[in-house]
Structure formats: C-alpha cells, structure tokens
Amino acid sequence: MEKQDVMTSHSDSYIKLLKTNRELLVAHIHNTQCLLDNLLENGYLLAEDVEIVCACTTQPGKVRNLLDLVQSKGEEVSEFFLYVLQQLTDAFVDLQPWLLEIGFSPSQLIQSKTIVNTDPVSRYTQQLRHLGGCDSGFLPSYAQGSERELPLEEVYEDPVLELLGPDDESLGPLSGPPWLLDPDPGVLGGQGEAVLVLGDAGAGKSALLQRLQGLWAAGRLGAELRFFFLFRCRALGGLGAGAALRLQDLLFRHCCFPERGADEVFAFLLRFPRLALLAFDGLDELPSDFDPSRAPDSCSPWEPAPPMALLAALLSGRLLSGTRKLLTARTGTALPRNLLRAKVRLRGFGPLQLRNYARRVVPDRAARERLLQQLDAHPGLGGLCAVPLFCGLVFRCCASLCDTREDSGVLTLTDVYLRVAEVHLRRAQPRSLVQHPARCSAETLRAGRHALRALGRVALRGTERGRFVFGPDEVRVSELREGSAQLLPLGFLRVLPAPGPEPGRRVFEFLHLTLQAFFAAFFLVVDDGVGTRELLRFLGTGAGAADGDTDGDGDSDASTGACHPCLPAPCLRDCISAGLVPSSGKDHLQFTNLFLCGLLAKARQRLLRTLVPAAALRRKRRALCTHLLNRLRTHLQGLPRLQSGGFRQVQAMPAFLWMLRCLYETQSRKVGWRAARGIRADYLKLAFCNACPADCSSLAFVLRHLPTRLALDLDNNNLNDFGVRELQPCFSHLTVLRLSVNHITDTGVKVLSEELTKYKIVTFLGLYNNQITDIGARYVARILNECRSLTHLKLGKNKITSEGAKCLAQAVKNSTSIFDIGMWGNQIGDEGAVAFAEALRDHPSLNNLSLAFNGISTEGGKSLAQALKQNTSLEIFWLTKNELNDEVAESFAEMLKVNQNLKHLWLIQNQITAKGTALLAEALQENSSLTELCLNGNLIKPEEAKVFGDEKRLICF
Template identity: 60%
Template sequence: MEKQGRSEMEIIPAEPHSYVKLLKVNREHLVTHIRNTQCLVDNLLQNDYFSAEDAEIVCACPTQPDKVRKILDLVQSKGDEVSEFFLYVLQQLADAYVDLRPWLSEIGFSPSQIIQSKAIVNTDPVSRYTQKLRHQLGRDSKFILCYAQKEELLLEEMYMDTIMELVNFNNESLGSLGSLACLLDPSTGVLNEQGETIFIFGDAGVGKSMLLQRLQGLWAAGQLDTGLKFFFHFRCRTFSCFKESATLCLQDLLFKHYCYPEQDPEEVFAFLLRFPHTALFTFDGLDELHSDFDLSSQPDTSSPWEPAHPLVLLANLLSGKLLKGARKLLTARTGTEIPRHLLWKKVLLRGFSPSHLRAYTGRMFPERAMRQHLLDQLEANPNLCSLCAVPLFCWIIFRCFQHFHDAFDSSPQLPDCTITLTDIFLLVTEVHLNRTQPTSLVQQNTRSQAETFRSGLGTLRSLGQVAYGGMDKSLFIFSQEEVQASEVQEGDLQLGFLRSGLELGLGGDQQSYEFLHLTLQSFFAALFLVLDDKVGSQELLRFFQEWAPPEEAAAPSCYPPFLPVHCLGGRGLAREDPFKNKDHFHFTNLFLCGLLSKGKQKLLQHLVPAAALRRKRKALWAHLFASLRSHLKNLPRVQSGGFNQVQAMPTFIWMLRCIYETQSEKAGRLAARGICANYLKLTFCNAYSADCSALSFVLHHFRKQLALDLDNNNLNDYGVRELQPCFSRLTVIRLSVNQITDSGVKVLYEELTKYKILTFLGYIARILEECKGLTHLKLGKNKITSEGGKCLALAVKNSKSIFEVGMWGNQIGDEGAKAFAEALRNHPSLTNLSLLPVLLEPEQMLARPTLLLPASNQPGQGPPPGRVFVASRIQWHLYRRRKESRMGPAAECISENILVMTRVILKGSVFAPFAKISKLHGSHAYQKVITSATGPPVFGKCDGDPLIQNQITAKGMAQLADALQKNTGIMEICLNGNLIKPEEAKVFEDEKRIVYF
C-alpha cells in the first residue's frame, strides 16, 4: 500500500547490514525528499568519506535531484560503512531532512557504535538560522535597562515570576499559571480553538516586557518548547515608524527588519511557510502603537510574498491570515482590548504576591540581616509594601533601600541622606518620564533629575491638575472628558501614570482613567499645588482641614490670617462624614511637606519661581507647627501617678509623619517644643513601625523626661529599633500588643540600661537588674517565646521592686510558665500577674493555674506572717475565642480544670480553708483571685461571661454538668449563645447551676 508523502515506488527494507542495497532500492524516494545536499557533502568531507574531488563533482551537477543521485552513486560505491554514515546524517539532522523522518522510523535504522562516534556538522540553513536567532535573543535578553534608562542589570538576577492569571473573555479568573511554559500549553485556558494570539495584559510596571524578555532567554537557552524553531520579537511602537506609503512583504519584515539568514534565505522562508507551527511571534505594547494609518482602507493580505503596509502585515499575522498556525504573544496595558476571535488565551498579570515579594527580596539581598531589615521596613509601612506589588516600583524602592543601607552603615548616626516616601515617588516619576527618551546604541540616558522634570513640566502639570481635581472631590476614576479638560496629551497617557478602562454609563461603555496607585494620585495632587503659580496659601493648605476630627475645637485666633478657622476643627468638611477614609488627603499633605522641604529646593528651583516657593514654604511651616501645638493643647488630659497624661489621636501620628518627611531638624525641634505633657499616650493609633522613625525624629529633641505609651499598635521589632534615638528621655514605655519578639527585647535591654531612668516598662528581662526602681513590667500579646519568658521570669525573681507583671498573650509555653512559678515563690513585692498563654491548644488552656501556686505552702497554712502572700492579686485569664472559637472541644478542658482548680486551690495551697469559686463568668476573659494577709481570698465579681457565644455543643454541656457533680464550689456556669438546641438543654434542667436561656 502506498504511503502518504512518498514516491510511487514501494519502499523495500534491505537485509540486515546491507546499507548499500537499502539505498539502492529506496533511491527514488531519497531523490524526491532530500532537498539539502550541502549538509551531506559537508559531513562526508568532515569524516574523510568524500574527497575534495568528490565534492566538486557533486557541486557541478545542474539540479538538486542530480546532486542527490550523484551523492548516492558515490556513497554506494564506497561500501556499507559510508552508506550507514549517510543514513546516520539523515537521522541526526532531523530539521534538514524532516520529510525522511517517517521513512527512517519505518526501516528501523539503528547506527552502530563506530558510526555513532562520528562527528556530525549541522550546516542546514534552517538550523543555522535557528542558531543565529538563539544567539541574538540570548544576547538581547541577558541584560535589562533599568532605573530611568541609566544602567543595565542582568535579567537573571532581576526577573521574578509574577502572579499570572488565566481569565475568560470577561476577565473572570480561570486559575493561575504556574510557569511561563504554561503559556503555550494547549490543555489549559484556551478560550477559542480558532484563535492564535495569547493576549497578556496588566498595569504599567507590572512586568509585561520583562516577561517577554525572560521568554526569549528561555527559548535561546533551549529551555522552552523544543518544537519551536523560530522566535521573532517586535515592539509594536516600531510599526508606527513606517510611513503611510511604506510596503514590504512578510519575508522582508522578518529577515530585513529583524534577523537575516546567512545562508539560503529562500530555503529558510520556505521551511517557515511549510511549518508555521514552529514559529513564535511576540509583539510588546499594543497600547504604544500610535498611527494615523487607516487599516479599514486596506485589504487584508494572506500572501506571504505580496507587499503590504507593515501594519497590515501585523494585523494579518494576529488574525492568522498570514502564517496560520504560528503562535503569537501580544502584550498591552489594562484597558486595551482586542477582538475576541483573535484570542487563543487571555492572561492577566497582577504583579508580586507576598510570597513573590519575599523571594524577590532574597534574590536582591542575599545577606540575611539586610534582607530581614528590608522586610521589617516593608511590614512597618503598609503603603510602601503595597507599592511593591508593582515590580517596577518594587525595584525602585529596593534601590532606595540599598542607598539608605549603605549610608547608614557608614555612620553610627542616622544619615543625612535618609530616603523618604517623597524621594521614592520622585524616582518613580523620573523613571516614567524617561520612557519618552530615545535610546542609543552607544550612549545611555545622561539627563539629570532636574532636566527630566523640566522637560516634562507640561506633563506634570496636566496630570497634577487631574489628580488635584479628583482629590478635591474624593474622585479616583476620571472620564475621558475630564482628562481632556486638563489638557492631558496622548503621549502623557502612555507614560504609565494613568491606566485606562471601561466605565459603564448611561450612554454605554465609556473610556475611563485612574492613577496606577492611590498614593500616586496624592503625589501628583501635591505636585500640582507646588508647581502651579496660581495656588494661594489657603488653597495650598486645603487638605489639612481633613486632619481635624469632628470633636476638636475650632482653631484659635492666634493662627496666621490665611488659615481658615475650620482647618483644625469647627464647622468644616471634617464634620461631614466621621467615617470617611481620609488617607488620600493625609498622603497629599505628607507629599506637600516632602516637596517643600529644604532638600528638594535644588530640584524645584528649575520648576517654580523662587518667590512663590518661599511663600508656600512659609505658609506650610506656620500651619504645620500651629496645627501640632493646637492638636496637643486641645486634647483631654489626666493627672495620674505624678504624670500630666495626654491621649493623642491618629491625627498626631500623621502630623509626625509630615514633620519627618521634611527631614528638617529645625522642624523636629519646634515640634518637640509643642509637646506640653510628660506622658504621651498613643494607644490604638494604628501606628506602624515606620511611624517610630517619625516619633524618634521629634522626641529625641524633647529636653525633659517623658512617659510613652504605645500599647495596641503595630510596631514590631523594627519599630523598637527605630525608637532608639529617644530612649534617653523615657521614664515609662508601654509596648503591649505590638508583635514584639525576643529580638526587640535585646534592643530594649541594650538601650535602656545605658540610662537607667526607667520606672515603668512594657517589657524587658535584664533591665530589672539595672533599673532598680522598676515597678511595672508589661508587654502583653506579643510574640515572646519560652526563651524570653525564662529570662524575664529570672529577672522578676531577683527584683526587689517589681509590683506588677503583664505578660498575657505571649508564647512562653510550659518552660516559661514553670519559670514564672518558680519566680513567684515567696516574692517580696509582686502582687499583680497576668500570664495566660493565649496561643496554647485547647487541651492546655486553663491548666496554667496549677503551675502558678507555690507548692511549698501546705494545705491549711496561711500566708507568711508580716507580708502579703505571693499571689495576693493574680489574674487568672480564661481564654476566650468568639466566632472562630474552638471552645467546643475546649469545653472538655474546662470541665476537667474545674476539678483542677478545686483540687489545687482547695487542697494544695493556702486557699484550702476558704476558697470558693462563685461563678464561671467574665467578659474580659478572666476572674480575679484576691487574697490579703489578714483575710480569706475571694473570687471577685464577674463582669461578663467567657463561655457565652462560643461553639459549645450539647456534648460539652454534658461534660460540664458531670464535672459539677464533683465540685460544690462553683455556683453558676452560663452557656447562653452556644450551639445548644433548646430541646438539648432540657436534659440538664435539673442542674440549676447551668444557666441557659
């Protein structure tokens, strides 16, 4: 039976080891399908099977079939070894002799060891062109131009996969892509089998171009689909460079405008046309394609030889009319759409996830200490961290951090070149403005930052006007009319500050725009206020009125005359909606302070008249200091423990951030003078560790001793380190609920023992040894481990002055609890202890009281004469979990611990003769055990119910009822609001001490 693609002659396998006969009987089949004779001649010459004369004879033949016949004649005449080698060349150079693959497979050709040891030279034009493409793409993809086009970096060191999400036509998620190779996988995410284009979209800076460059590098290294022989990469913007009258054919577009074959271009192009599925095209930045060329006026072309305008070729490549079967990757920014019938897959790039960010940090900063320091800073500033989701922003921030780290290492003091948030956004702006810079083969961009901003002044003003107009109305999405009204040019839209989308309106889908990041809009709004000469003092300070909470008093009459009364309270915009999120206003104020700082004058003097700049700076400083002074003056005060205590608000934190952004020591000193209290309470202010930098910036200028309460914020260890400059002023510091670990403990010890002035500390161990007057030690709900707990317990044991210890909610474990039990034994001064380890498993909960009672006291004995007993006020914290609670299984532990408390308290300690638990309640999740030297201990009145509104079931209720049969001390257990049905509760209605209603 005839085989498809073969000659009319039937293929007859030869006898084993008769390769001469095999070539003879399949002669016509070989003559028909061998098109490349040069490869055969080269390899026969290379291995001395052909002489130079043999090669000349072959080359003298007039046609390709004649050359094949002559080669076969010469090979057969030289015997079986040469014939076998001839077949080996056909087998090894599969691309050159693709039509012979079925035949070689059918005859079962397997070369001998001798033949396999021979070297094969691939001089096939297609293979050589593929090799040239790999070399060119490998070279071009090795480096990436970064940071305002001023330096080249290795892509291998820079690139990190981002979140790649397959989406449908409506951009609804279909799942994530695990790797770049999955882009070409036909088994997942295919939207249209007839489409041939993979459309990759995402915001500016999210990594679309780097993804294509990485893809090129993988193909060049042979790490992508091995079936791809060709890889053609184009930037869409280059198609705008052709004149309207320009025409060229597909072969010229690929070879003359991309990479030219060094040998037989016609044969290479013929192979491409015959096997288009071996080609991959990438077109980067469809949104950057700008041309007045009207495609609708041009006919489609499906002929690869017919000249047409390059844009027509691009359109027909994407549609599949040219090189149907070739795969195409097209990138564009979010908001750009292409016809659905072109799509094969649609992929959304979302930037870095937290895990990507950690991995990228490890790549950029191999040194562990430095890497951890950066991660701490990012955790300290959530807004900065959110910017790092955009890879371009992330890289800029990392370079700023590198600069800061190098400067910091060179001096033990804070460097003068501290990088502020304003510095970072100025760098972001510079990078995007330089996107318009033409690139040169031998010269990189050498423009200074001032030159870049001066040349882009029109762009900055128009974008700033859009940002300011929206900020004034709390508007973050802009219509096309609003953007055009601000004179934003088409080129400005391509810089990456704005992203486009579709907004549903009454008139149908309309083009809309928004800034890439909310803080970017705040930055441009502040930039507009600085750059626009028409902005007066009152308008400059427009958004500072958003500082004042509704309850603050009106501004005092001592304010400068240009300040509106409602700037610091009173009847103004601040009273309209007390729940409105005002961060965008606060960031605008912060950037305004940064832009008008002394350090930015060198840049701004090229953009703003000197007189206007001086006027705006003077107005800002006067308002800033008056605001801070008024804010602190109008806050409620409490006289307690010898302190003049003031409770500051989150507004105060924002004020400190703005002062820090100025990087002015004078501003810090003036702000410190405005603090007219010696106890500053900043609890529940949502302060992050980055805010500790601002706090230290001001407080290290405070000339008196100060108490500082920072409980219930988000400071962590990095925040503790940032507080170092002001430790010399602190007599009290509270740091409960701040995610502080043992690492923060070390910093506290090293700093505070230098001054030895502390009387009340939120947490530290060995400081007790140095600060002899320390009476209070509190750092509840942090991340202190058993090691820190043991060190602390030892310090408590040796202290003669400690009165109260608050260590609830840490992770000190059994070892730490045992250490505290030992520390409590016969302690001369400790009366208050809070120590429940809230992260214990249910079976460990409530078992801690057994560890905290001194075993040396015998039943029936009273406290040692002449002093208060060790546990005179011990707070037993009964841990409570509400909606997500695991109190269902924990009920078993509670029932068991009812017996434990009875046994230990009534039989194993001084409480034995008289202790009585009246109720198992307490909304604050604890009961107080009060004992004095002269009277019996009393379990104090309960404030609520630790067992209500949990997930206790009827099973837990039954176990509690059973435990009560053996415990006559507990008078009542309330189980209201648990997972117990009324009919289930009726079973226990005889047990009157269980309350359920």
C-alpha cells in the first residue's frame, strides 16, 4: 500500500510537466504518427481521437491537439506519452537532453507496456541492418563444385592489417577490423575523415567490408553507428558522365530505399552525419579523371549533380561533414592526405591466419593436415596462400591439383586458374547414360571451348576499355557468336542490378578482376585471329609503330588500327584514347600479362594443343619470350643506380616484380637464365615494394641463375615464412640478406639457419622488427657460430628475452668477424645484459652494439660498464630507453676513465639525475676518445644542465 502511494505521488506531476513544457514539446516533436501509433496500440486513444489529431493541417497544430488529448485522459497516459519520447531516441532525439534533465523514470506499470517503433529513421536502420545481414551473409565463390556461395562466418578469417604513417612506414599491426571505425583522431596530421585501406588484388578488401557490414548488421560495431552505406565504385563509375543524381538518390537508390518517410530519414542524416558510415569499395575502379580535390566549393545536398561530383564532395567533407568514411583501393592508389584520417595496408594471410583459415574450411583434422602437408611439399602454392583469394582457390578447388598434374613442374597461378575453369566446365557438362563427361583436362577444355572463347571475348573487350561491368547486349552478342554458349550457368559471371534510375535493368561482371584477366589472356592465346602485335599490346608493344611485321615472326598485321575480326574495329583506338596504354600499372592489365605468360608456357602447350595449332602456339610463345626479355633489359637499364659501400646498387621498383612474376609463369629455364644475365648489379634493392611470398618464387626463379654473388634488400615487405622458403634456390648467391619488417617467425629463421650455414657466405643479415622469439634466437646463434664471414646482424624489435640473449651472446663471444649487433626493442633484461657483458669482454671485432629499450636496470648496466673496461674494439654503444640510474652512471664514469676506444655512448631516456651526470662529466676530463655522450630525456632539469654547458661532448637536451 505504501509503495502504491509513492508511485501516485510521483505521477501527480506528469500532466503539469506537459503543460509547463508545452512550447518545448511543440517545437521539437516532428513525428506525431509514431506517438499516435503507440497510444492507439495500448488502448489509450480511440480511432476517433487519431482522426481529430490528424485533421489539423500543420505539424505544430497536430502536436497541440495531441497534448490536449493526452492531458485530458489522465496521469497514466501522460506518463506513457513521456515514456514513448524516451524510448524512441531516433524519433525524438532533440528531447533526450530534456528528459535526462528532468530525470524522467517510468513506473513498472508503464515499462510493461509495448512500444511499437514506427519512426521512419528507426525503421530504416532496421531495414538497413536486415539487408546488410543478408548481403554480408555469403561470400561469392567460384572455387568449389556446385557451391555458388559460401557462408561468410564459416570461411572468413581476419587478414593482417598494418597501420601506415605519413611516409607509408609501418606503425605496427592493428588489433582487428573494428579498429577501422575507431573515432579517435588519425595519424596523418590532417583533418580528414576517411580511412584508406590499401591492398593488392585478391587480398580481401571487399570481404573485409562485407565482414564489417555483417558485424554492424548484428549490432557488434557500436550502437552509435545507425547507418552503413556500402557503395561499389565499379558500379558508380558505370553511370556515365551525363548522369545527374541528388545526394538522397545516391544514398537510397544505390543502397536501400526507405519503406516510408524518405524525406524524414534524409533530414535526420543531414542533421546527424556522425551516425553514418560511408564505405566505398574499389576506389581505384573509378574513372581515371576522377579527382576529389577538384570538387566544387559548394555542393547542395538537394540539387542534382554528376555522381563523381557528389562522391568528391562526400570525400572532401563538403557534403555530410562528420560522417565516418572507409575506402578500399589497390596498392599504389594515391589520395590527397588532407582527405584521410589514417592509411592501412591489408597484408593478407600470415602463417597463423592460414592455419586458422584451414581450420575453418577443412573441419576434418586428418584432411586438413594432409592439405597443409601438401602446401609444405609445394612451396609455390604455400606462397600463393598468403593472398586470401588464391588461398580460397587452392583450398576449395585445387586440393587435388598436385596429384592430378601430368608433369612434375612447378605449380603456378595459371595452373590454379586452369583448374578453376576445369572444375566449372565439368560441372556444366551434360550427364547421361549415352554421353560420358570428359575425363582429362584437355578433353574438358575442348568440350567447353565455345563457352571459354565467348567468356574470353567479353573479358578482352572489357580489359581493352578498362571496364569491369558489362551490359546484357555485350554478353548476348558474345553468346550468339559461338553457337549460343550459355555463359551465366557456368558461374564465372554474376548478375547485378544496374545503377541508375531504370528499375529492373541488369548488368554483369566477372566474380573477380583476376578471373576477367584470365579469360582475356585465354582468348588472346587460343583465337586464331590474334596476331603477335595484338597479343603483346598490353605488355608495352608499340601498337602505333610502323605497319607490317615488326616482331620477326612472319605474322603481319595490316595496320596499326587493325583489331581482331570478331571485335569492333575501333577497339584498339578506344583502348589508347581511354588512357589504357601498355604498362599503365593497372592490375587488370598486369594480371592479363601474367596469365598470358602462363598459358604460353611450354608446359601448357600439350594441354592447349587441342584448341590451338601447335605452330601458332610456338609463334606466340617465341614472340612473348623475346618481348619479355627486351622489356626487362630496357627496364633494368632505366633503374636508378648508386655506387655505395663497395656495391653497384640498383633500386628496383614494383614494376620489376611484375615482370619477374611474368617470367616465372613461363617456367622457362632459358628465360630465367637470360633475365639473370641482364641484372648487372651486385646489390638489388627491393624495399617497400609490397612484395609477397609469391614474389619470392619469381625472384628466386631468376636469381638462382646469377653468375656472381648478390646483396638483396627486401626490407619492409610482406614475405613471412613462406617467402623465406621460396628464396631457398638463391641463398647460395646471397652475401647480404635484408629481411626486416616482413612478419617472419621462428619457422622462417629455421630455414635461414639451415640454408645460410650450407654456403657460409653471408656477411649481413637483417631481421629487424619481425616475430622472432628465443627459439628463433637459437637458430640465429647457429648462423653466427658457423658463418665466419658474418659482420652485421640486426635483430631489434623482436620478442627475444634473456634466454635467447644468452644463446646469442655466447655466439657473439665465439665470433671473430662480427662487427655490428642491433638488439634494440627486445626484452633481454639484466640477465641478457650480463650475458652480453661477458661476450664484450676482450672481444676482438665488435664495433657497434645496440641494447636500447631492453628493460636493463642496475645489475645489467653495471655489468656492461665493467666489461667495457677490458674491451678495445667497441666504438658505438646504445643503451637508450632502459632503466639505468645514477649507480649505473657511476660505473660508466669509472669505465670512461679506462676505456680510450669508445667514441659514442647513448644513455638517452633513462633515470639518471644531475648527480650521475656530474660523475660522467668529471670522467670525460680523463677521456679524449669519446666524441659524444648523449643523456637526452633523463631526469635532468634545464637549470641543472647549464652547469655542464662547457663540456660540448655531453648532450643533455
């Protein structure tokens, strides 16, 4: 009874509350329908009451009528009215601060009532979540039997994501995809709103966005994000220059149109853009003349504008300023820094991700282990699996690839895609008691040659024009040209709703860019009408050169404008006028070149001989190999060269890696041998080229034929353990090997230990910033012990503790050649420092040593100082960012009075005070060899440092 009295006393104020705040409510209630629906649903209003409210023609009038009705029906209805305002935050967002201010807390009776959310904004959010969940539920696949789609939750594995700095330097791995939506300030120093995710073709950029969309649809990305708009730039680019859209049309017609209240939803978006995420997939697939920096200074959200102008205004923040933006693009795509909040590189799969992926898609443990053993037996396939797209193909379509090959050659990407084509052709073949399906690969390709040629014609036409979306007319013409071959049932093309105002119109695209490139290359190889000039045009051949036969193969084209007879005559002119010049760096052209080389490889000739005359295959293959070698020679001659450190150093570019990939696909020993002779340098620098493990296969394919020894710099790439294994054939030539910042683990270091100790010629080994633990440190110690020519070893920023440090220190002690050791950023602690102190004592050759940022404190510091009293070789010693105090400073001061060989001593960012500094300054009076003693970042005040101003070698600030 007492509880009921308290509730009644509290509720007496609700009618008065509505009266005293009447004007506030009239001004901020914009959705009376939602209130009417809930009051009617719970029996607080009758249908006649609703008609009375709706009879008013203005919104303020409707609110006043509704307030009068609610107040007239008593306290419970007034309380419920406030409860609806509180629960439907999207509909009554402006009233939420007021409700918090008055401390509104509904009674249990009111909380038991059902709230029906008919607010357009809330309903649209639910609609987006439902469709987002459906769109992200399955991953399109052309990799396995009759399955056309795979459940994303069952096959998705988070790739390796790496944050990039202003100069594209690595700032370390990210915790996972949700970080991309973190609203914290960016790292690029600008005011941009977008996060740009860069990655190679097939690295999983689209799947990453699909995963984020699925997490958002399931409510696992934060409640503050109400809208997720995902755009495919490939479709936006196909709208045409003459199209014009309003911003509302761009958002709703290309993602999801509200079932009701579109204007209200759009108005909410304009007021609260921070609640929306705009994701643009494939920014590099927009027209080549797209430039977001040229967006108009003013752009109206209500007036029609060209789609590219709207997109530029969105990216620059001139429209919907404050929205979170997520962009994906292929590696090498550049955007103005002022548009970006952060840049992220998508690295694909490392060894751990590969095993996790295997666990997902191959549940049976025995089968999974067999598959992983097969990858170990064929390192080329293991290297390909670092790219998620290729990993899916190898795992789901090519598990039996190694067992079914008719030769024992190396497996290449072309082998994988031929297997994909074979699987789908077998599935599409008619099955009956009379007609048996083809059994071997050659029979399967011959049975499906009409479909393959038709697909190739569509793919080549798109490749020439830089197009990836095809209209129904293009597909229909290609089908009819070859006996009405049915392309769509094969599963290589998928149907999409066409962008634009025409409802029901459909367009088509290949499931992936690499698949389109494969069929374009296939058509160039198998069609009799393709001459060598057209065959090589994407590889840099001069299509506009003199008429006649310039290839020396007896195949003459009539004129520069001559195209394949089955293609429109202006196709080559369209290709050139559209800017798709050879070697333009576009992935679709580069992959076409890659598959062209693979299909014309000698090992493929037996397979394709049933489709192409043997003489034509030999002619095309000869022209291709000659052209590849000429291009490589010309490319190498144009690379920057530098005489440094006794080396003739050549700075290679990413384009060089693409050429090596093409050479590797040919699998011609002669081609590899001739390419190696053209390098003519003893130091090859390939740092920051975004090389992956598969590139190591290509690199080793050429470098194994070098006549001399080589220094190889592969720092700051994505090689991981697969790449190290792929480099095995060329270790016998390498004197310098730089593999820093490459995600290498102990497994990769074990391979290095086994290989480098065979030849014992390595002088420089760089493994900085990898994932090496104490186990890997033991392998490195073996290299130190057995490779007596090793002078430089870089192991900083790994995961080595005191146990690994003890092994390394013992190896350093035994080495008479080691000159420079870098151990910055490990965790060796005092035990490790003591071990290195023992190695330093009387060491004959060690000149540079860095033990910075290693958790070394008093015991370790004093041991190092004592050891240096007996050392006569060390000249540079870094102990930055440790825990050294005045007691250690006193020990180093005593050492400086004895050691007259040390030249640079860095004790930066430790715990030394003015007392320790005074001792060091006093010791410098008795030391004439030391040129600098750095104490920046210690516990020294500016006024205290002035006392030591006369000693120029002592640097305190």
